[in-house]
Amino acid sequence: MPLEVFATEEQFNPDDPEFKELYDDSNIPSAPEERSGLVVLRVAEVSQFQEKILRAIVNGDLKDVMVSPMQFAFGTQILLRNSNLDGNMKLMIKEEIPREKRGAARQNAADVMNTLQSIAKYSASIQRDFKPIEMVELADMYKVVRTNLNQLYEYLPDKEREKYYGFFMAVTEYEKKIANGTYNPDIDGVLNFD
Numbered sequence: 001m002p003l004e005v006f007a008t009e010e011q012f013n014p015d016d017p018e019f020k021e022l023y024d025d026s027n028i029p030s031a032p033e034e035r036s037g038l039v040v041l042r043v044a045e046v047s048q049f050q051e052k053i054l055r056a057i058v059n060g061d062l063k064d065v066m067v068s069p070m071q072f073a074f075g076t077q078i079l080l081r082n083s084n085l086d087g088n089m090k091l092m093i094k095e096e097i098p099r100e101k102r103g104a105a106r107q108n109a110a111d112v113m114n115t116l117q118s119i120a121k122y123s124a125s126i127q128r129d130f131k132p133i134e135m136v137e138l139a140d141m142y143k144v145v146r147t148n149l150n151q152l153y154e155y156l157p158d159k160e161r162e163k164y165y166g167f168f169m170a171v172t173e174y175e176k177k178i179a180n181g182t183y184n185p186d187i188d189g190v191l192n193f194d
Contacts (some may be wrong), residue, residue, distance in 0.1 A: 036166030
């Protein structure tokens, strides 16, 4: 079955007066600001949480907690899809990290993506309950992700780091209120970064 084409060059003409009028319309709201640094901090936080859970189970600090390899395999794929981490790191490197630090930042970003893929692959390869050494290996992989994401954040200029840390704290406070059942939209308002 041939692919149906919906738009052609003839149908879209950037010189069309109607298009120009819409494009130049000052009443169209601007797109929301990307929050790539917030995504980096949040994924670093998730990585730290996963690392701590795995190490606590191995150390015997969490006796009644059970985790399975498939949780980490699927969870990592969901994290990657929902965070658009790759796109957000690329945007952060291109738009916010100073030029002289971009080479190192690209290496950090590549290490993050490769390690997250390794976490998913390694976890999916285990078709039984975890052995303690496997949980330690997985925790070590999460540490690599966390430290590389934290390094990316550190490459940002002070002003950008402060901005994203403020966003991070606002989201954390919001989540605490939700978790505790104390969030009241009439009193607390809507989470807003503007």
